[in-house]
Amino acid sequence: MKKVTYNFNQLESKWQTWWDRKLLNSTNIEAAKKPYYNLMMFPYPSAEGLHVGNMYAFTGSDVYGRFKRMQGYDVFEPIGLDGFGIHSENYALKIGRHPMDHAKITEKNYYGQLHRIGAMFDWSRTVETYDIDYYRWTQWLFVQMFKHGLAYRSKAEVNWCPSCKTVLADEQVIDGKCERCGNIVEKRSLEQWFFRITAYAGKLLENVAGSAQGGVNLDWSEKVRIAQKNWIGKKEGINITYPVVDEQGKSVGEVICFTTRPDTNFGATFVVMAPEHPFVNQLLSVIEKNKRAAITKYINAAYNKSESNRIAEGRKKTGAETGLYCINQLTGQKMPLYISDFVVMGFGTGAVVGVPGHDLRDFEFATAFHLPIIRVVKGVDGDMSSITKSAQVQEEEGVMMNSGFLDGLNIHKAIDAMMDYLEKNGWGKRIVTYHLRDWLISRQRYWGPPIPMIFCKECAKNGKSWFTTDEAASLGVSFTAHSSSSKSNNQSARSEKSVTVLEKTRLAAASEMAGWYPVPDDKLPVVLPRIDDYKPGNDGVAPLAKHKEFYETTCPGCKAKAVRETDVSDTFLDSSWYFLRYPSVNKKIENRRSKVDRENVSSIFNPLSSQLPWDLKVTRRWLPVDMYTGGAEHSVLHLMYSRFVTMALKDWGLVDFEEPFTRFYAHGLVIKDGAKMSKSKGNVVNPDEYIASYGADSLRLYLMFMGPFDQGGDFRDTAMEGMSRWVGRIWRLWEAIATNNSDCSDKVKSALQKLIQKVGDDLEKRRYNTAIASMMEFTNLVADEEGQIGKNEFKQLVLLLAPFAPHVAEELWFLLSGKKESEYSAKDSVHVQLWPAFDLTKVKEERITLVVQVNGKVRDTISLSQKDGQDKAHVEALVHASERVKRHIEGKRVVKTIFISGKLMNLVVV
RNA sequence: GCCGGGGUGGCGAAAUGGUAUACGCGCAGGACUUAAAAUCCUGUGGUGAUUAAACACCGUGUGGGUUCGAGUCCCACUCUCGGCACCA
Numbered sequence: 001m002k003k004v005t006y007n008f009n010q011l012e013s014k015w016q017t018w019w020d021r022k023l024l025n026s027t028n029i030e031a032a033k034k035p036y037y038n039l040m041m042f043p044y045p046s047a048e049g050l051h052v053g054n055m056y057a058f059t060g061s062d063v064y065g066r067f068k069r070m071q072g073y074d075v076f077e078p079i080g081l082d083g084f085g086i087h088s089e090n091y092a093l094k095i096g097r098h099p100m101d102h103a104k105i106t107e108k109n110y111y112g113q114l115h116r117i118g119a120m121f122d123w124s125r126t127v128e129t130y131d132i133d134y135y136r137w138t139q140w141l142f143v144q145m146f147k148h149g150l151a152y153r154s155k156a157e158v159n160w161c162p163s164c165k166t167v168l169a170d171e172q173v174i175d176g177k178c179e180r181c182g183n184i185v186e187k188r189s190l191e192q193w194f195f196r197i198t199a200y201a202g203k204l205l206e207n208v209a210g211s212a213q214g215g216v217n218l219d220w221s222e223k224v225r226i227a228q229k230n231w232i233g234k235k236e237g238i239n240i241t242y243p244v245v246d247e248q249g250k251s252v253g254e255v256i257c258f259t260t261r262p263d264t265n266f267g268a269t270f271v272v273m274a275p276e277h278p279f280v281n282q283l284l285s286v287i288e289k290n291k292r293a294a295i296t297k298y299i300n301a302a303y304n305k306s307e308s309n310r311i312a313e314g315r316k317k318t319g320a321e322t323g324l325y326c327i328n329q330l331t332g333q334k335m336p337l338y339i340s341d342f343v344v345m346g347f348g349t350g351a352v353v354g355v356p357g358h359d360l361r362d363f364e365f366a367t368a369f370h371l372p373i374i375r376v377v378k379g380v381d382g383d384m385s386s387i388t389k390s391a392q393v394q395e396e397e398g399v400m401m402n403s404g405f406l407d408g409l410n411i412h413k414a415i416d417a418m419m420d421y422l423e424k425n426g427w428g429k430r431i432v433t434y435h436l437r438d439w440l441i442s443r444q445r446y447w448g449p450p451i452p453m454i455f456c457k458e459c460a461k462n463g464k465s466w467f468t469t470d471e472a473a474s475l476g477v478s479f480t481a482h483s484s485s486s487k488s489n490n491q492s493a494r495s496e497k498s499v500t501v502l503e504k505t506r507l508a509a510a511s512e513m514a515g516w517y518p519v520p521d522d523k524l525p526v527v528l529p530r531i532d533d534y535k536p537g538n539d540g541v542a543p544l545a546k547h548k549e550f551y552e553t554t555c556p557g558c559k560a561k562a563v564r565e566t567d568v569s570d571t572f573l574d575s576s577w578y579f580l581r582y583p584s585v586n587k588k589i590e591n592r593r594s595k596v597d598r599e600n601v602s603s604i605f606n607p608l609s610s611q612l613p614w615d616l617k618v619t620r621r622w623l624p625v626d627m628y629t630g631g632a633e634h635s636v637l638h639l640m641y642s643r644f645v646t647m648a649l650k651d652w653g654l655v656d657f658e659e660p661f662t663r664f665y666a667h668g669l670v671i672k673d674g675a676k677m678s679k680s681k682g683n684v685v686n687p688d689e690y691i692a693s694y695g696a697d698s699l700r701l702y703l704m705f706m707g708p709f710d711q712g713g714d715f716r717d718t719a720m721e722g723m724s725r726w727v728g729r730i731w732r733l734w735e736a737i738a739t740n741n742s743d744c745s746d747k748v749k750s751a752l753q754k755l756i757q758k759v760g761d762d763l764e765k766r767r768y769n770t771a772i773a774s775m776m777e778f779t780n781l782v783a784d785e786e787g788q789i790g791k792n793e794f795k796q797l798v799l800l801l802a803p804f805a806p807h808v809a810e811e812l813w814f815l816l817s818g819k820k821e822s823e824y825s826a827k828d829s830v831h832v833q834l835w836p837a838f839d840l841t842k843v844k845e846e847r848i849t850l851v852v853q854v855n856g857k858v859r860d861t862i863s864l865s866q867k868d869g870q871d872k873a874h875v876e877a878l879v880h881a882s883e884r885v886k887r888h889i890e891g892k893r894v895v896k897t898i899f900i901s902g903k904l905m906n907l908v909v910v
Numbered sequence: 911g912c913c914g915g916g917g918u919g920g921c922g923a924a925a926u927g928g929u930a931u932a933c934g935c936g937c938a939g940g941a942c943u944u945a946a947a948a949u950c951c952u953g954u955g956g957u958g959a960u961u962a963a964a965c966a967c968c969g970u971g972u973g974g975g976u977u978c979g980a981g982u983c984c985c986a987c988u989c990u991c992g993g994c995a996c997c998a
Contacts, residue, residue: 222914222915223914223915223992223993226913226914226993227913227914227992227993227994229913230912230913230914230993230994230995231993231994233994233997235997235998237998257998258997258998259998260997260998261998272998315996317996340996341996342996343996343997343998344996344997344998346997347997347998348997348998349998351998352997352998353998354998355998359998360911360996361996361998362998364996365996433997435994435995435997632992632993635993636993636994702934705922705923705933705934706922706923707922707923708923711915711916713922713923714921714922716921716922716935718921718935718936719921719922719934719935719936720935721934721935722933722934722935723934725934725949726934728948728949729949732949769922769923769924769933769934770923770924770925770932770933772933772934773923773924773932773933773934774932774933775933776932776933776934777932777933780933783950849929851928851929852929853928853929853978853979855978855979856928856977856978856979856980857979858928858929861929887965895978896978897978898928898978898979900928903928904928904929904979906928906978906979907978908978908979
């Protein structure tokens with residue numbers, strides 16, 4: 001910790017105050033001529049304050065925003081807090097503070113820190129997700145989802161975190177553990193609210209895979225696009241129907257199996273269902289008593305098995321025999337039907353046909369249960385013997401055999417031929433399935449937006465719901481309880497035509513929504529009351545469920561007594577639309593400055609018009625987001641949810657674009673002592689202390705210099721000394737100019753032109769580390785020239801420095817202006833100057849260095865004029881005159897001479 | 911298992927197929943100073959050789975290949991970091 005020759009603490013706070021006072025960073029949303037929306041993922045407060053990893057990300061985003069502004073764009077760079085939800089609540093619980101009080105404290109801390117890093121945030125338009133003015137609209141979004149059939153309630157096997165005491169969406173379970181607390185997640189069968197994100201699976205995939213026809217081409221980090229692709233997990237295959245019979249051959253129903261490899265179906269020898277498969281219940285009534293007990297036992301064991309147990313068990317195959325058979329209609333063969341937990345209910349149909357010769361899992365199962373194994377593919381190794389070892393199981397390539405009409409075809413052709421055949425006979429139907437599941441949106445927690453739904457027993461009894469109201473009819477989504485109820489499930493997104501899918505799913509949803517009404521628009525928001533028993537319980541019931549005064553209400557349909565939903569929505573819903581809010585934030589219904597009193601419920605149920613949370617005109621101008629920066633850990637979380645919400649809004653005609661983020665840049669992670677910064681590892685670095693001892697500018701520079709922005713880096717404080725030194729050197733350059741108004745050499749002038757080009761290029765590519773390095777090279781060159789730099793050249797250097805070190809750049813620019821403080825206006829600020837232009841014709845380099853090689857090895861270098869360097873004969877003469885070259889070609893014959901004009905000559909000798 | 915990054919000095923890292931290790935840290939030596947801090951200067955991949963310089967050889971995870979020339983392109987492998995995973 002050391003001192004620099006200028007007082008950075010004083011200087012930085014001086015300019016931060018000045019920028020605020022001059023509204024330098026408050027974008028004029030309405031008047032902007034060249035809007036550029038530069039957004040960084042807003043932080044979710046899960047600690048007392050930001051750590052240096054957060055600052056790294058914000059700085060990287062800010063450097064780019066500042067660069068764009070200097071290129072003449074009206075850059076909007078907003079900031080906010082994602083402080084509603086489980087992250088913040090868990091921390092509040094940990095330190096024993098009420099989440100509402102905690103929110104106020106984190107707001108102060110986070111905003112204070114975000115101020116001190118010197119980013120160009122527009123502090124006049126912040127968004128806090130726990131603000132009533134904000135979550136009122138989060139609830140509105142939920143209602144819209146419901147009315148459009150994209151929100152539904154369903155009993156399902158869901159992830160339950162025993163530590164957070166709530167359910168979680170699939171995306172929020174990482175390696176069988178809770179995304180928030182790291183505890184092992186259990187399965188519970190609960191009735192929950194879901195968002196039908198699967199209805200958009202096709203479109204979500206197309207755009208991100210770049211396969212959209214006339215669609216959107218996303219300029220996104222490759223690894224994020226691939227992660228989304230994998231998560232959506234599109235598989236094209238076929239659903240094959242197998243009739244099921246008992247020992248006597250009597251028909252007892254049918255089982256549908258999904259497969260991508262129907263070509264191997266002549267080799268099928270058994271069928272396996274997941275323990276959760278609906279057919280299991282059905283068959284329990286038809287099978288022998290002694291088998292029934294065994295099956296029930298197996299199923300119960302499977303239910304109670306946690307995810308971690310399953311993982312620990314590895315590939316060991318267990319199962320229960322049903323005594324029933326599926327008929328392979330290709331061959332007429334009877335295939336025994338089993339129940340096993342290696343088949344998962346959530347994918348395909350929850351039942352698979354076993355082809356042990358050509359699928360490793362099937363092979364393992366067949367071996368464990370002594371089932372026949374038939375070879376139907378001759379592999380690339382030509383092996384045609386019977387399959388007895390797992391190494392013989394052919395999966396990827398081969399030619400069909402023992403397969404009737406398929407014999408001799410390669411497997412890829414055979415797949416198509418078989419699908420055609422099965423469809424023609426009515427035994428199968430081609431199908432597309434996705435790994436993506438519907439978004440489980442309810443949380444049994446306190447700190448979130450109450451789900452704005454009301455349940456009425458009376459209406460439920462009468463088959464009434466919002467879908468039977470006049471409003472629904474006027475929106476064209478009416479539904480009567482008597483129409484056929486097609487069972488909706490998580491795999492309903494199959495057709496590529498989203499309109500018809502939406503119509504279907506909407507009706508399907510309506511049929512199951514008897515008794516449910518959304519809170520009418522004019523009764524929003526449903527305010528989260530302040531309660532003292534806010535801790536989550538073990539019973540799967542939200543804290544609000546213990547508060548009659550909250551949940552007792554009247555039915556919007558029949559006016560009878562009814563109850564509110566007491567679960568709150570997932571945090572990721574809060575952040576799924578915040579980018580739409582920022583530019584329109586001044587459109588808040590109430591006066592921005594007089595926030596609605598959170599405690600006073602009666603003042604909140606204000607009649608509201610059917611306005612939108614965003615201004616359509618503003619939104620058309622500013623969205624989608626031009627540049628979005630954030631962590632890759634949100635690849636399948638926030639980024640997927642936001643895309644889904646935006647697509648839905650587009651279909652409802654509320655926005656005119658379907659992708660929220662045109663460009664997304666995934667920044668790297670800051671590592672400390674070889675590990676990701678985290679509280680539990682105790683390696684969290686607080687930026688405050690470094691700002692205090694080195695200044696925000698030096699810290700910013702150091703963070704950007706550590707390595708490429710998309711790779712992150714290892715934080716070490718010793719290296720920051722170097723940055724601090726360099727800033728000091730620049731400061732002293734100014735002192736030299738101030739005292740002896742020096743001019744500089746052509747060498748420096750030429751170098752500056754090249755520097756301007758280099759820094760601009762690097763900034764566009766976000767290669768901040770090399771941009772800074774080249775500025776250092778430039779100042780080193782100036783030092784070699786005895787510190788001689790012209791005032792003009794120095795001014796240009798300050799412009800290049802401005803995005804990285806905004807405070808010191810502003811101070812130097814101010815000093816260079818020669819103005820008094822009172823005369824220095826917002827227009828004079830270094831940050832609104834135009835990025836300097838470069839002119840390479842000004843580059844004067846008389847001498848160049850030409851490399852001389854013999855057989856590709858460098859043996860000498862020749863310094864000569866630009867002009868002579870182009871002259872092959874001249875260079876050749878010099879090369880042959882070189883002592884060093886002579887030594888290596890002596891007694892040998894030059895068979896070839898390679899000449900790259902102005903750069904290199906290579907003599908090939910033998 | 912599948913899909914993606916990545917392996918370069920003591921460390922963070924740089925290099926449109928053309929002088930590998932720019933820039934920074936660290937380290938060593940020096941200047942300034944009564945001394946320290948700060949600042950500035952010089953050196954810094956390895957081995958060998960030399961009074962010294964010149965010099966030679968080796969060097970970008972491993973093994974091959976293409977090329978006048980490979981950190982960079984191709985093939986095979988290996989380690990590592992991320993994502994997905996009994997997904998049919």
